[in-house]
Amino acid sequence: MSQINTQSGAAIANDAVLIDPVEVARARAKRRDRVLQWLLPLIIFAIAIFLWDQLCVWNEIPSYILPRPGLVWNTLVTDWGLLSFSLLNTLKITFLSLALAIGGGVGLAVLFTVSRRVEMSLFPFAIILQVTPIVAVFPLINIYVDDQTAKLLLCAWIVAFFPILSNTTLGLNSVDHNLRDLYRLYGASRWQTLWHLQLPAAMPFFLGGLKIAGGLALIGAVVAEFVAGAAGQSSGLASRIIEAGYRLNAPRLFAALLLISVTGILIFFATSLISHLILRKWHESALKREI
Amino acid sequence: MNQSPLISLNGITKSFSNGTVALRDMAMDVQQGEFVSLLGPSGCGKSTALRIIAGLAPATTGTVSWGDTSDSSVADSSHDVSFVFQEPTLMPWxxxxxxxxxxxxxxxQSKAAAREAVMEALALVGLEQFENSYPRELSGGMKMRVSIARALVTRPRLLLMDEPFAALDEITRFKLNNDLLELWQRFNWTVIFVTHSVFESVYLSNRIVVMAARPGRVVDDMAVDAPYPRDESFRTSDIYSQHCREVSAALHKAMDSYQPGTAA
Incomplete structure (x- = not known):
């Protein structure tokens, strides 16, 4: 039988803290989960790559239909000059539009909280802009905007700014009403209330919006380029994919796709990291709890 | 007692646009140095009265006058009012x-200039070692102490407390009751303390204003003439239980006198 009894446990506790078997098992499970969290997806990923490779071999699928993973990797290396040039273009559009989305989204959200009437007047249009599929709007942008970069930026911005706007607006309006009263009691100016109270309170909401917007900016940049059919100096990864599709150059198509995918993953990790660094000290979402 | 009151409410009525009368014709003088409790059931307008005194809400009719100046719109920080809410109401970031x-x-004020005052306020509530902690690292009682320290840091003439300890466990509440009394005596503050606990109001105050609901109004104004300092032995004394009985009786009378139809 187990010796761990409440009485004897308390007596021995002077030397070392006794931990009951349930807690021991829980701690072990926690350590195991931490490893599995990374290990399991890696194993599945490796198996998927292996099966993909074997599928090509077993069925003798030609490389212009489905290239083997090794070939995709080789193409990535040999075509790196071309692909990296396109990647840079796509990244440029993505991050510029994300920066503009942050500026525009937060700026508009602040304007909305300063004036309720501005919010009433403009918010419906933000929603219209959001719910209308960008692909349908793009031909218009194509007619009215000449500059290729501006065209793509506008397109990606429209897609990315809404989550930041709506989340930040929600955050700015979610301030604890007692804290608001406190600021009034101490005669805070509107600016002080915005800077010291509303913006920090909106931070978790904004960061949630940023995580979504980061991914959307990339999607916007790629979709815009698909529709715009960019070529030459400003051509990004989407153009490489279209071009490779026309030429039945599946390995390069896969390589470009891989780059877009990896970019998206890195953006997600970057925004998650930023969010964690800012919120870890105080926000509930960043808390680690015992029990 | 013949000095002019620190603050007096004259015929304060507060009604809302939906026709609810939160407070009707409330009159009350508070002397410098008094510890007054507003005691009553929920809906009796005690919190509304506190908000009107703080200048956070306007009265529909009536005036709030201060000892030196007469000013019905109190939203003026020169009156040096501090407010402690039921929740600690701290900024988590x-x-x-x-x-x-x-x-x-x-x-x-700059951080450097205010440092001394802030540390002094933290020392008063016994939290000077926690200056760099975040609210989430503190217990409920400690958070409330921070909230009190924040109210003290401006050295207010009037401290308004809206059921500040209602959400705490009894042991913590008793401890904070004692700490509050000690600070009050030391600094000769004026406190208006909203509570729905008969025991808490008797333990703390030298005067209890009993209120009734629908419409919110003052029904009794009782002195608790037990000497300070009060400590845990006061909680078991005869004079304490006698006062509790009297205040309870007044409160029940107030609740029985509920008249439907007067709320219009």
Missing amino acids: ATVFGNVFLPLKLKG
Whole structure:
């Protein structure tokens, strides 16, 4: 039988803290989960790559239909000059539009909280802009905007700014009403209330919006380029994919796709990291709890 | 007693646009140095009265006059009012220091200039070692202490407390009751304390204003003439239980006198 009894446990506790078997098992499970969290997806990923490779071999699928993973990797290396040039273009559009989305989204959200009437007047249009599929709007942008970069930026911005706007607006309006009263009691100016109270309170909401917007900016940049059919100096990864599709150059198509995918993953990790660094000290979402 | 009151409410009525009368014809004088409890059931307008005194809400009719000046719109920080809410109401993104520093920051003081005052306020509530902690690292009682320190840091003439200890466990509440009384005596503050606990009001106050609901109004004004300092032995004394009985009786009478139809 187990010796761990409440009485004897308390007596021995002077030397070392006794931990009951349930807690021991829980701690072990926690350590195991931490490893599995990374290990399991890696194993599945490796198996998927292996099966993909074997599928090509077993069925003798030609490389212009489905290239083997090794070939995709080789193409990535040999075509790196071309692909990296396109990647840079796509990244440029993505991050510029994300920066503009942050500026525009937060700026508009602040304007909305300063004036309720501005919010009433403009918010419906933000929603219209959001719910209308960008692909349908793009031909218009194509007619009215000449500059290729501006065209793509506008397109990606429209897609990315809404989550930041709506989340930040929600955050700015979610301030604890007692804290608001406190600021009034101490005669805070509107600016002080915005800077010291509303913006920090909106931070978790904004960061949630940023995580979504980061991914959307990339999607916007790629979709815009698909529709715009960019070529030459400003051509990004989407153009490489279209071009490779026309030429039945599946390995390069896969390589470009891989780059877009990896970019998206890195953006997600970057925004998650930023969010964690800012919120870890105080926000509930960043808390680690015992029990 | 013949000095002019620190603050007096004259015929304060507060009604809302939906026809609810939260407070009807409330009159009350509070002397400098008094510890007054507003005691009553929920809906009796005690919190509304506190908000009107703080200048956070306007009265529909009536005036709030201060000893030196007469001014019905009290939203003027020169009156040096501090407010303690039922919740600690701390900014989670700011440290304990940052939270207590807030009133001084809003008044335009620099961190360095305010440091001494902030640390002094933290020392008064026994939290000077926690200046760099974040609210989430503190217990409920400690958070409430931070909230009190924030109210003290401006050295207010009037401290308004809206059921500040209602959400705490009894042991913590008793401890904070004693700490509050000690600070009150030491600094000769004036406190208006809203509560729905008969025991708490008797233990703390030298005067209890009993209120009734629908419409919110004052029904009794009782003195608790037990000497300070009061400590745990006061809780078991005869005079304490006698006062509790009297206040309870007044409160029940107030609740029985509920007249439907007067709320229009």
